Amino acid sequence: xxxxxxxxxxxxxxxxxxxxxxxxxxxxxxxTGWVAFVFFAIAYALAVGGLLASTFHLxxxxxxxxxxxxxxxxxxxxxxxxxxxxxIAMALxxxxxxxxxxxxxxxxxxxxALSLLTVYSTSMIYGQLKTVPRWRTPLTPTLLLAxxxxxxxxxxxxxxxxxxLLPIAAVLQxxxxxxxxxxxxxxxxxxESATGLGHIGRVRAFEPPHTGTNYLLREFxxxxxxxxxxxxxxxxxxxxxxxxxxxxLLPFGHLIAVLAILAHLAGIAASRWLFFAEAEHVVGLYYGxx
Amino acid sequence: xxxxxxxxxxxxxxxxxxxxCVGCHACVVSCKGWNTENYGAPxxxxxxxxxxxSGTFLxxxxxxxxQPDQGAAQLIHFPKxxxxxxDAPCVTVCPTGASYKRTEDGIxxxxxxxxxxxxxxxxxxxxxxxxxxxAEGVMKKCTLCVDRIYNENLPEEDRLPACVRTCPAxxxxxxxxxxxxxxxxxxxxxxxGMDLMPEQGTKPxxxxxxxxxxxxMDHIPAxxxxxxxxxxxxxxVAEEPKGFIGWLDKALEKL
Numbered sequence: 160x161x162x163x164x165x166x167x168x169x170x171x172x173x174x175x176x177x178x179x180x181x182x183x184x185x186x187x188x189x190x191t192g193w194v195a196f197v198f199f200a201i202a203y204a205l206a207v208g209g210l211l212a213s214t215f216h217l218x219x220x221x222x223x224x225x226x227x228x229x230x231x232x233x234x235x236x237x238x239x240x241x242x243x244x245x246x247i248a249m250a251l252x253x254x255x256x257x258x259x260x261x262x263x264x265x266x267x268x269x270x271x272a273l274s275l276l277t278v279y280s281t282s283m284i285y286g287q288l289k290t291v292p293r294w295r296t297p298l299t300p301t302l303l304l305a306x307x308x309x310x311x312x313x314x315x316x317x318x319x320x321x322x323x324l325l326p327i328a329a330v331l332q333x334x335x336x337x338x339x340x341x342x343x344x345x346x347x348x349x350x351e352s353a354t355g356l357g358h359i360g361r362v363r364a365f366e367p368p369h370t371g372t373n374y375l376l377r378e379f380x381x382x383x384x385x386x387x388x389x390x391x392x393x394x395x396x397x398x399x400x401x402x403x404x405x406x407x408l409l410p411f412g413h414l415i416a417v418l419a420i421l422a423h424l425a426g427i428a429a430s431r432w433l434f435f436a437e438a439e440h441v442v443g444l445y446y447g448x449x
Numbered sequence: 450x451x452x453x454x455x456x457x458x459x460x461x462x463x464x465x466x467x468x469x470c471v472g473c474h475a476c477v478v479s480c481k482g483w484n485t486e487n488y489g490a491p492x493x494x495x496x497x498x499x500x501x502x503s504g505t506f507l508x509x510x511x512x513x514x515x516q517p518d519q520g521a522a523q524l525i526h527f528p529k530x531x532x533x534x535x536d537a538p539c540v541t542v543c544p545t546g547a548s549y550k551r552t553e554d555g556i557x558x559x560x561x562x563x564x565x566x567x568x569x570x571x572x573x574x575x576x577x578x579x580x581x582x583x584a585e586g587v588m589k590k591c592t593l594c595v596d597r598i599y600n601e602n603l604p605e606e607d608r609l610p611a612c613v614r615t616c617p618a619x620x621x622x623x624x625x626x627x628x629x630x631x632x633x634x635x636x637x638x639x640x641x642g643m644d645l646m647p648e649q650g651t652k653p654x655x656x657x658x659x660x661x662x663x664x665x666m667d668h669i670p671a672x673x674x675x676x677x678x679x680x681x682x683x684x685x686v687a688e689e690p691k692g693f694i695g696w697l698d699k700a701l702e703k704l
Contacts, residue, residue, distance in 0.1 A: 222545065227544075228544075228546050229451045229544050232540075235569055289573075289649055290573060290649070352648060355643040372503050379572075445529065446511075
């Protein structure tokens with residue numbers, strides 16, 4: 160799959176933003192007034208910034224409101240609803256903390272649940288696709304939820320929670336990669352099943368439909384980014400999970416916390432790049448590619 | 450509405466004969482022509498005369514080489530367009546309801562004024578049947594020439610999808626695959642019509658007729674008797690070189 164920067168930015172930032180909103184909704188840390196304002200401003204900048212970035216890849220962003228209509232079948236539509244619901248609930252809850260110094264706990268819990276539901280809906284946009292065997296697994300929503308919760312804990316200064324959740328997310332990340340490397344093969348979709356010619360013999364793409372490239376090849380057959388996959392995996396694991404854990408084990412300081420967050424963000428961005436670049440869409444088989 | 454209909458009154462679709470297709474790409478050209486001038490946004494090209502041309506097509510013809518365990522490889526031309534699946538994954542993922550499957554005839558269509566161009570339907574399609582038009586920013590796909598097949602302004606013989614009407618080899622057939630008595634259904638039954646990527650669970654309406662077995666005249670044993678009056682004339686003229694070439698062959702062998 161083509162690793163479009165807009166989608167990588169969107170899933171990385173809004174995952175982190177909604178993760179922070181989850182912890183804030185639980186009242187962790189228990190902040191009010193200006194401190195609460197800063198926490199909520201960061202969470203909204205990440206969550207809303209990510210959502211806005213996602214509209215950049217739309218052909219007609221001016222029609223985006225229509226995306227609220229098909230929640231019965233479409234995870235993208237469900238994501239639109241859950242994200243708006245989470246942002247409204249958390250805005251009201253945040254207003255209580257910032258302006259009235261009161262914690263409306265039930266509203267906070269609701270906002271926290273909706274924030275997680277948003278991350279789940281986003282992950283199911285990918286996790287539902289049979290056409291991309293690497294994504295089609297319950298591990299996809301599990302991993303994206305774990306990353307969101309761990310990153311959120313890191314931003315919310317929940318050091319104990321982050322020290323537990325970051326290693327869990329790292330293990331899920333490795334499991335997701337290991338499973339993913341055999342996913343296309345295990346899916347049973349091959350050039351033979353794609354063309355229905357397997358009963359005659361081994362199928363080889365002889366000539367593509369056009370001498371030039373096309374939308375399908377640009378969007379679905381991205382092989383360049385896979386060249387450095389192993390190096391990027393090491394970078395993602397090191398920066399995204401290992402370094403933040405090491406930094407959190409040091410005596411706490413704001414500079415160290417900022418470093419841990421930046422390392423985590425860079426590592427998750429690398430992991431998200433691989434999420435797309437390594438994903439094989441079965442349509443590539445028609446072109447003899449994967 | 451992106452909920453798929455429980456069942457459709459008809460299952461209009463194509464039957465494509467891989468035995469007959471000669472790979473001329475006439476269907477590609479006629480499809481591009483008709484669908485650029487008629488229903489919906491035109492199928493644009495980007496730098497068509499430049500160094501890196503590309504464009505939107507609803508129908509593309511691949512060519513595959515198939516190598517059996519024994520015998521010669523076969524070359525098979527393979528036209529591919531929307532298969533109008535019964536369980537169309539492209540429809541259910543659409544967030545706006547722009548994509549839908551018609552209850553009356555099963556055709557999968559895009560309402561272009563509702564399409565936000567998110568591309569998710571193209572991600573969900575295993576066949577590469579949907580392409581986002583780079584100029585219009587909306588999703589394009591085969592309409593089964595819905596503006597031809599019901600069009601009473603056209604002579605009756607033209608009320609077929611453009612690709613079917615134009616195919617010079619008769620490799621493309623159009624009809625109701627939900628009616629077991631229809632010509633297309635009988636063709637599928639007779640020739641063992643198949644689904645592409647059945648494991649994806651899309652239940653495609655379009656069927657492909659597999660290539661017939663190739664003849665095996667080149668390795669029929671001599672004991673099988675003559676198979677044609679001309680057969681003796683087809684025997685190799687000289688199995689062992691004679692005369693000057695024979696002498697040269699032997700001389701060079703000895704060197």
